[in-house]
Amino acid sequence: MAKGFSRIDDPKHAGKPTQAKPNGLYKVYFKGMVSEDPLAVAGLGIAICGEKDDVLFQMKTPIFGSYVTELEAELRALKRARSDRSLGLGDKSYLNLLRLSTYLQISVSYSCFTEITGKSVLEENMSGMLLNEVQHIRGKFASCLPIFVAPNDIRYVYKLARETIVYETRIQVDAQKTTCAICLDEDINADQMFSVDKCGHWFCSECVKRHIEVKLLEQGFVRCPQHRCKSKLTFTRCAYLLTPKLQSIWLQRIKEDSIPVSERFYCPNPRCSALTSEKELWKSTREAGVRRCCGKCGEPFCSRCKVPWHSNMLCDHYKRLHPNPTENDRKLKALADEKMWRQCGMCQHMIELSQGCIRIKCRCGHEFCYQCGAEAGRCPHGHGPDPRKVRPLPMWLHILSWVIFLGITIFGIWY
Structure with a gap:
């Protein structure tokens, strides 16, 4: 809480606005809340106080919408608090205040305060539009200072918002049934x-x-x-x-x-297969050379050969002694052939086609033919070439084809 401002846990009076000087210092306390239950009811509480923390105006109201985030509730409360029409103050001289000190309280994150002060950028969604409206209203005042405060400093408006949520939740629980757009069940609470x-x-x-x-x-x-x-x-x-x-x-x-396909590494221990990135792998241990230990199972392995650790043996020597795939690799290949699985040529991930088109899009983004394994559009199977890579016919060729068609039609009718 800023020095010189007392809390408004017990306001002196509230209700209709009292007569206040238009050039004084005013403080706006507000709180937007969203319930944690599945109904996701939202409400806000607002209190406008004078220099001595005497309440000039108070309000509590629900926030309507299919789903409102905690940040949107805060911004809507702030927008409502700064709009003279929505508050019903009547006297437009409130827009001529020399100073307006705004106290914020964010119960979920610090983002609301940083966005209002311009320290971060919102996405182009409902929160971004609300922030633009709030910044526009701020420009109407001679001075508008956002100040971050602790939850205990705004217990009064917190109580107003909470009362609204409790009331609206009681109403929504008693509301009529709704219908799911997927299962079309009309008897869902x-x-x-x-x-x-x-x-x-x-x-x-x-x-x-x-x-x-x-x-x-x-x-x-x-x-x-x-x-x-x-x-x-x-x-x-x-x-x-x-x-x-x-x-x-x-x-x-x-x-x-979060890990690029080229940097993914899976533990060679068949009972583990924990995923990590190669960058994390080299930072995970201080041991010299290529010997590493899995962070999950603790088993050592060779980071160069991608196999369990070959003690007392150099990597080149190991590869000469084991030029062929390991026993586990052979078993996996045999199982893939039996089940008719296909391996992605980009990330080597095994894929099984249960139904649908043979044109497969792997989770890494690579598209290929499930029948032959070739890149999509480079084989005679499936639906032919990638439609995104097919060049459209030039406009002059379209016009020429229509001219020829019309000429043949007119010639046939004439003769």
């Missing part, structure tokens, strides 16, 4: 629905859970189930829907995606 963060599409939790499970098991991208929607689902938002096994698979996918 609102608290059983799941809303995607960025796009706002919502479905029943069971359908979202099955959708995520399928995408994880088939090595696909976990996006919104809505058709052609490209909004990504995040692990932190969906973790409560998943089993521990699916959570582990997703976390492993996140780790794999």
Whole structure:
């Protein structure tokens, strides 16, 4: 809390605005909150005080929307607090204040304060648009100073926002049933629905859970189930829907995606196969040479030969004694031939085609023919060349073909 400003845990009075001098110092306390339950109800609390912390105005109201993030709730509360029309103050002289000191409290992260002060850049989403509106309103005041404060300093507006959430939650629980766009079940409670963060599409939790499970098991991208929607689902938002096994698979996918394909290294121990990057591998131990130890199972291996550690033997000597694939490699190759698996030519990942087109897109982005293994568009199988690489016919050739067609048609009618 800034020196000279007391807390407003117990405001002197609240309700209608009191008469205040237009050129004095005013303080705006606000809080935007989002409930942690599946209903994701949002509310805000606002209090405008004078120089002596006497409350000139207070408000508590819900925030409507399919899904509102904690940051959006904070920005909406700030926007509402600085708008004379929404506050209903009536007297436009409030826009002529010489100074306005704004106290912020962020319960989730420090991002709201840094974005308002211009220390970070938001994406082009709802939060970015709200921030632009807030900055526009700030320009109407002679001085507008955002100050970061602790939660205890705004307990009064925190209470207002909390009361709104409790009230709105009670209303939504008693609301009518809703329909899932996937299973078309019309008898689903609102608290059983799941809303995607960025796009706002919502479905029943069971359908979202099955959708995520399928995408994880088939090595696909976990996006919104809505058709052609490209909004990504995040692990932190969906973790409560998943089993521990699916959570582990997703976390492993996140780790794999963060490491370039050329830098991925898997432990050669068949009972481990832990993933790490080659950069981390060289930093993981202080031992000289190529001998390294796996950070998960602890077994030593050769980082050059990519095999379990060959003690008392140089790498060149080992390769001369073992020119052929190892026993495990031969077993994997035999199993792949038996199951008709195909190996990606880019990242060497094994892929099994259960159904659908033989044109395969690996998780590393490489596209190839499942029948022969050649790069997509360079074999006679499947759907031919990549449509993105096919050059369209020039416009003059299109015009010439139409002229010839019309000429033949007119000639046939005439004769």
